[in-house]
Amino acid sequence: MSSLNEAAAPRPRLSAFQWALLAPGAVLLMVLLVAPIALMALESFRPFVAGRVGSGAGWTVRNYTELIEPAYAFYFYDTFRIGFIVSAIALLLATPLAWQAARTKRRATRVSIFGLLIGLLFMSLVARLYAIQMTWGSTGPLAFFGTLIGVPARSSGYAAIQVAIGLLHFVVPMAAMILIGTFQNISPRLEEAAASLGAARWRVALTVTLPLAVPGLLSAFMIAFAMCISNFVVPLILGRGIVLFTTNLMYVRFSDVANFPSGAAIGMIMFALAGFVVYALAGLVRWLAPAEARP
Amino acid sequence: MSRLSRRELLKISAASGLGSALSLAGIPHAVAQQGEQLLVVMWGAAWIEVSRKIVDAYVVKTGDKVAWELHAGGAMAIVAKVKPAWPHVNYNLISGWDPVFRAMIKEDWVEPVTLDEMPALKDIPPVFFQKNAKGELMTVPLSTAGAFWGYRTDLVDKPIESIEQLLEPRFKGKLCVPFPVNLTGLLMLTLAMQRGGNERNIEPGWGFLKELAERGQIGRVINNNSEFINAMSSGETSVAFFNIGAWTQVRKQFPVKIMSKIKDNKGFLFNEGFAVIKQNDPKKVAAAKRLANHFATPEINEQYNWPLGEGPTNPKSKANPDIADVFYKPDELAQYAYIADFEYMASQVDGWAKRWEQEIAPLIRRS
Numbered sequence: 001m002s003s004l005n006e007a008a009a010p011r012p013r014l015s016a017f018q019w020a021l022l023a024p025g026a027v028l029l030m031v032l033l034v035a036p037i038a039l040m041a042l043e044s045f046r047p048f049v050a051g052r053v054g055s056g057a058g059w060t061v062r063n064y065t066e067l068i069e070p071a072y073a074f075y076f077y078d079t080f081r082i083g084f085i086v087s088a089i090a091l092l093l094a095t096p097l098a099w100q101a102a103r104t105k106r107r108a109t110r111v112s113i114f115g116l117l118i119g120l121l122f123m124s125l126v127a128r129l130y131a132i133q134m135t136w137g138s139t140g141p142l143a144f145f146g147t148l149i150g151v152p153a154r155s156s157g158y159a160a161i162q163v164a165i166g167l168l169h170f171v172v173p174m175a176a177m178i179l180i181g182t183f184q185n186i187s188p189r190l191e192e193a194a195a196s197l198g199a200a201r202w203r204v205a206l207t208v209t210l211p212l213a214v215p216g217l218l219s220a221f222m223i224a225f226a227m228c229i230s231n232f233v234v235p236l237i238l239g240r241g242i243v244l245f246t247t248n249l250m251y252v253r254f255s256d257v258a259n260f261p262s263g264a265a266i267g268m269i270m271f272a273l274a275g276f277v278v279y280a281l282a283g284l285v286r287w288l289a290p291a292e293a294r295p
Numbered sequence: 296m297s298r299l300s301r302r303e304l305l306k307i308s309a310a311s312g313l314g315s316a317l318s319l320a321g322i323p324h325a326v327a328q329q330g331e332q333l334l335v336v337m338w339g340a341a342w343i344e345v346s347r348k349i350v351d352a353y354v355v356k357t358g359d360k361v362a363w364e365l366h367a368g369g370a371m372a373i374v375a376k377v378k379p380a381w382p383h384v385n386y387n388l389i390s391g392w393d394p395v396f397r398a399m400i401k402e403d404w405v406e407p408v409t410l411d412e413m414p415a416l417k418d419i420p421p422v423f424f425q426k427n428a429k430g431e432l433m434t435v436p437l438s439t440a441g442a443f444w445g446y447r448t449d450l451v452d453k454p455i456e457s458i459e460q461l462l463e464p465r466f467k468g469k470l471c472v473p474f475p476v477n478l479t480g481l482l483m484l485t486l487a488m489q490r491g492g493n494e495r496n497i498e499p500g501w502g503f504l505k506e507l508a509e510r511g512q513i514g515r516v517i518n519n520n521s522e523f524i525n526a527m528s529s530g531e532t533s534v535a536f537f538n539i540g541a542w543t544q545v546r547k548q549f550p551v552k553i554m555s556k557i558k559d560n561k562g563f564l565f566n567e568g569f570a571v572i573k574q575n576d577p578k579k580v581a582a583a584k585r586l587a588n589h590f591a592t593p594e595i596n597e598q599y600n601w602p603l604g605e606g607p608t609n610p611k612s613k614a615n616p617d618i619a620d621v622f623y624k625p626d627e628l629a630q631y632a633y634i635a636d637f638e639y640m641a642s643q644v645d646g647w648a649k650r651w652e653q654e655i656a657p658l659i660r661r662s
Contacts, residue, residue, distance in 0.1 A: 050642045050645050050646065052401070052402075053374050053375065053378045054375075054378045054379070066649070069653050071652060071653040071656070071657050072652070072653070074660075075652070134529075137529065137531060138468075138514075139530050139531050152468075154467075154531075155468070155511075156659065156660045156661075236518075240514070240515045240516070241515055241517055241522075242513075242515070242516060242660060243660070249652065251368075252476060253648075254375055255367070255368055255371075255372040256368060256369055256372060256474070256477070256518070256648070257371075257476055257644055257645045257648055258371070258375040258378065258398075259645050262645075
């Protein structure tokens with residue numbers, strides 16, 4: 001009944017002062033985000049004149065129709081597939097780290113975990129990527145790892161593994177930092193209550209902590225996924241020009257060929273696909289999370 | 296005995312502080328006021344190293360100040376960067392090569408240069424310059440460069456006589472090739488010429504490239520000098536097609552055979568240098584021309600090209616003897632060298648890049 005009353009209640013109106021507070025941020029958002037995307041959307045329908053720079057006059061849908069080629073579906077599929085796998089592995093690696101950092105009573109352990117995560121966030125990504133290349137690259141000391149798992153070091157599959165390792169460096173600290181907040185917000189008393197009723201630690205983790213952490217886990221997954229599929233530098237350095245993300249295709253269009261309309265069309269498709277994935281994952285959160293844990 | 300007032304003391308301190316700052320920066324007081332601030336786009340690696348050395352001395356002499364920006368990826372990327380900002384760009388000089396200059400001249404971004412303003416250009420053969428429709432000189436040629444096949448002799452068991460041999464199983468995963476956009480598609484041209492084609496009949500090149508990709512010969516696709524140097528220096532790949540400047544950097548550390556004189560193919564020649572970018576401020580344009588002229592003088596042209604392993608354009612400069620085996624004697628030019636129609640190729644690279652993405656990249660990924 002109370003929820004019905006809440007639904008029927010008129011929405012509170014924003015005062016002039018509240019509008020004034022919102023205005024600078026809204027204007028900034030319009031100028032920095034909405035306007036460039038709108039311009040990019042318009043550019044994606046412009047024709048490209050070969051040998052010239054940028055777009056020509058008139059309108060066309062050719063920049064989109066040429067992406068219907070099956071070969072391009074593979075680039076989108078590969079970007080999303082590697083992004084999905086890396087995000088899932090990142091969650092597996094980040095969850096225990098974050099839980100330990102949130103729950104440990106030992107200050108030294110907490111400081112060490114925070115130090116590691118913040119250190120990874122601040123250390124130059126490019127330096128780390130070249131370190132990965134030197135270590136895991138086809139002539140690096142750990143290249144035998146590929147042979148052990150049946151992926152030759154000079155193969156494209158091994159290049160994909162290197163890209164995944166590079167992306168993990170990038171997203172694990174971010175996911176762990178998000179999850180620390182999630183675990184800190186789950187009252188330890190709930191876990192203590194379950195334990196006092198005789199539940200084993202693994203059962204407490206699986207039936208109490210994990211369901212309550214679902215929204216945070218999915219948020220971390222979404223952010224990790226967004227960071228992976230929009231990443232440019234990791235496939236550029238570690239992909240050996242063989243594993244290419246859609247960002248790399250966009251870069252070639254904009255930068256090397258100066259075909260801005262085609263680059264813009266790839267960008268708009270990525271924008272739509274990423275929006276769809278985020279919407280679907282948000283739906284998954286509502287479906288999976290217990291009512292009390294829903295945002 | 297006169298005493299200094301507090302105001303006089305402050306004035307003297309400020310003046311001496313400014314003077315010290317200028318002296319520390321190595322700028323003579325009188326000249327520091329006259330100098331122009333220039334923004335120059337240059338390649339990374341050895342190019343920026345040698346350019347900085349040259350400009351450090353030049354700045355002290357003239358009072359002009361130079362800030363650098365590096366090319367990101369191929370030199371053509373700068374064209375895409377200038378386009379959205381034009382005419383509000385701060386670049387005064389852009390380093391590039393023939394196809395990049397053609398694109399910039401077409402967009403009317405480049406300031407013509409004259410022999411009266413830039414006396415060092417009088418020495419440079421006219422054929423090296425890019426010209427506009429009116430026949431005006433539009434570039435400052437600094438280097439004669441080339442693109443060639445080559446290989447590391449310590450990693451390849453038998454010498455390579457023809458690039459047809461690259462299909463042999465021993466080269467599986469060992470080839471390093473540029474993305475077709477890079478070098479304005481010279482990779483496609485060399486492959487096409489191997490099978491009887493040319494710029495306008497590029498189809499044989501696609502056939503050859505597909506064979507290489509299907510057999511898994513291509514181990515790395517590169518976009519710039521740094522990637523090439525990394526791939527060849529680490530031994531990840533042992534055979535490649537790329538520009539002489541990048542080859543020279545690898546040759547400094549490893550034994551390399553550059554195949555500039557192959558019986559059934561050609562080496563490609565082109566010029567690198569500066570384009571002076573149009574600006575509203577005539578003083579900046581004059582300063583940019585002054586600096587470009589400095590790079591073209593015999594002594595500096597030699598100093599610039601020596602570590603790059605490229606040929607100086609000023610005939611009064613000496614070429615690095617290390618590149619004597621790579622470049623051609625006049626009687627060898629017709630047999631071994633080829634000057635591509637870059638204007639035509641630049642109009643094709645968009646299509647070639649898409650065809651690579653659709654037909655070649657999936658083959659490399661599967662092999």
